[in-house]
Amino acid sequence: MKKISFKVVLLYVFIAVLNISFFTIVIFENQIDLITENTKYQAKELAQNISYSLTLVSQEIETNKYIYDTEKKIINKLTESLKKSLKEFIIFNEKSKVLYQSNKDFNMEDFFLKEGMKSITNKDFLGKSFLTKIDEKKYVIYFFIPLSNGTDSILVFKYKMKDIGERLSNLYKLIGIIIAVLILIHIGFALVLNQIIINPIKVLYKSTLEISKGNxxxxxxxxxxxxxxxxxxxxxxxxxxxxxxxxxxxxxxxxxxxxxxxxxxxxxxIYPKLQNSKFDLAVSHRPYEQVSGDYYDFFQISDKKFGFLIADVCGHGIPAALITMLVKNMFKRYIKDFDDPKDLFNTINANVFDLLNEYTAFFTAFCLIIDENYNIIYSNGGHCPALLLKNNSDEIIELTTDGFVLGITKDIPEAYFSSEYVLEKDDKIILFTDGISESKDKNGKLLGSNSLKEIINRNRDNSSTIMLNKILDDFNQCTDNKKPQDDATIFIIGVK
CATH class of the missing domain: 3.30.160 (Double Stranded RNA Binding Domain)
Structure with a gap:
């Protein structure tokens, strides 16, 4: 995660560099322009002064022709005047002959004659008193002035722009100082910005983390x-x-x-105590929360008949738990009135619907009745099938019938059906809710009724209690001891 301080630093550095670069470029270009213009002005002023001086000398020579009657005398007079203002100059004629050279280090160049002839043309046709030629590599300006004194000669002198280099050097130093000052100003501003904004944000963030951790x-x-x-x-x-x-x-x-x-x-x-001499009973009930929507019951209908019930109310928690108490009262009230569980379901379904239809509450249930001869009659109201473990074979039979969930509607004719079966000694019936069959193993796969059958078969020779414990051990191992995601109940009925 990139911190806000890092992002602010990047943005600030970018703005600072942009600001300093723009400021530096503006100053540099402005100063260069000033230096260049100043140099040109000084050179032009020098050339104009020389030109004016030469005009005065020419007038003097013209006035005193009898004195300056030879080319040599005229050149001497000109050089005498030029030496007062120039250190390096050359006077040459139109044939490129040097008439005077002030300094041995300043020699004729190949372009002098060409530029000198241009200066004569400019003077004759444009009225310009001098012509300039700039050598950018050497920082030198050459001035060519035609001499109108009867010698047909040309004066060339150079103006060294050495002060440009010095000024540029000073300019670089000045810009360096300005950049350093700007950097210090920006650093100071960044520190102030960090103190004013970034640090408070960090403090808020740290305190927010503390609160998120429970402090x-x-x-x-x-x-x-x-x-x-x-x-x-x-x-x-x-x-x-x-x-x-x-x-x-x-x-x-x-x-x-x-x-x-x-x-x-x-x-x-409300859950019954499972003590009966005719049956080997065992039950495990694990609520998803502290109270449960699963319900199981055992009824002694008469001396010869017994009823067994398992129910699963939709949802879990307090609402489901309250409905289980209603379910218990309903079954306890009506179970002795019917010999067939389907008729019992029809009556309870109608009563529950009338009481709870405004709340859309419903439940599934499986009910079976066993007589003294081990004849059973059972009915399924949308619940998981019961599993019959035969004592004399490895077969596990699913006991189920068609049937709708209870409490959701009473307008379906023949909503419940029943079937019969004859048990044998040591047979076992396993009732369970979908909290068992729909649990997931450690890989996220549903346990399913087939896996439950395999676990039951592995423990078929044990009593109901031992079988239940073994089933729970295998079940916990299969689900990696994870808490069921729903109320989970398993009810084993062993025939003695």
Missing amino acids: LSSRVYTKKTDEIGQLFVAFNTMALSIQQQILELQKRDMVIQTELKVASEVQSI
Whole structure:
């Protein structure tokens, strides 16, 4: 995760570099223009002064022709005047003959004659007193001035722009200093920005993490009264509100948990005590929450008949648990009135629907009645099939009938059916809810009824209690001891 400080630094560095670069380029170009213009002005002024001086000398020569009557005398007079202003110059004629050379280091160049002839043309046709030629590599300006004194000669002198190099060097130093100052200013501004904005955000983030880890007393403190300070105040107010609400929720949860514990203890009373000399009974009931929507029961209808029931109310928790108590009362009230479970289901379905149709509450159920001769009659109301483990074979028979869930509607004619079967001694019937068959193994695969049958078959020779314990051990191992995602009940009925 890239921190906000890192992003701000990148953005700030980019802006700073852009700012410094733009400022430097503007200053550099402006100073270069000033230096260039100043140099040109100085050179032009020098050339104009020389040209004016030569004009005066020419007038003097013209006035005193009898004195300056030879080319040599004229050149001497010109050089005498030029030496006052120039250190390096050459006077040559139109045949490229050097008439005077002030310095041995300053010699004729190949382009002098060509440029000199141009200067004569410019003077004759354009009236310009001199012509310039710039050598950018050597930082030199050459001036060509035609001499109108009867010698047909041309003066060339050079103006060295050495001060340009010096000024450029000084300019580079100045720009370096400016860049250093700008960098320091930007660093200082960045530190201030970090102190004013970034650090408070880090403090808020750290405190937020503390709260997310459960430290509800975490707070942030500042003396600032600006927006950052107001943000700190708002954060502390929010944190206090969250702390108070969570504490209130914890208090309510404690009350709810206490009530659920009482409800669980009350609900446990409705489950029957499995003690009967005619049957080997064992049951495991694991609620998903403290109270359950699964319900099982055992009824002694008469001296010769016994009823067994398992039911699974839609959902789980308190609403489902309340409906299980209604289911118990309904079955307890009506089971002795019917010899056939399908008729019992029809009556209970109608009564539950009339009571709970506004709440869309329904449940599945499997009920069987066993007489003294081990004849059974059973009916299934949308529940998991019962499993019959025959004592004299490896076969496991599914006992089921067509049938609709109970409590959802009473408008379906013949919604329930029944079937009969004759048991033998040591047969076992296993009733269970979908919290068992729909549990998932460690790979996320549904356990299913086939896996349950395999577990039952491996423990077929044990008593109901031992078989139940073995089934639960295998079941826990298969599901990697994970808590079932629904209420889970298994009820084993062994025939003695």
